[in-house]
Amino acid sequence: MSDTTPTAVPPLSASDERLWATLIHVGGIVFHFLPALIGYLVLRDRGAFIHQQTRTALNFQLTVLAGYIVGIFTSWFIVGLLVLLAVAALNIVFSVIAAVAANTGEHYEYPLAIRFIR
Template identity: 55%
Template structure:
């Protein structure tokens, strides 16, 4: 893959996580992980963040019985939007990015 293709696919994987949850980063990681170190790092990072968000959504859903769960769900939703856009911009610029508050499941 050329560096411009790696940047493009990395950007699309981050934006796919914004619209399709963990499914786009998972497919991107499985298909693109052997295409280059840049795209592998970004797809793994996006997948880790989306899996962390799934945990936050589950905890927020369970705790929505108590009022605090609603705030957790809102915070996770806002963090998903903000961090996915930041990561997509960094990927498009060719810079590495690590999501804050992300649990590293895949490396």
């Protein structure tokens, strides 16, 4: 018979946590909320730093998604196109800032992010 009890997942080293957090923040620029969601689901139990960073990135990317939805629905007005451009620019700028902070091991909270996940 095989043992089917779940085994505890070992924590990541500090450098691995920083690496994964950096990749998740940068991945949000291209793949939007998917890297943050996958990282949150897979890595959140592997360390306190990665848990905080994936949660923060996921909250921000969900906020960006909401901004894109608002921009799309109001795109028949000029303001909707401006919203889309502003959200895209903020996504790039804040994701790069968060990636640099994560790479140095600093905790970073995105400004303007709605806290969907606490």
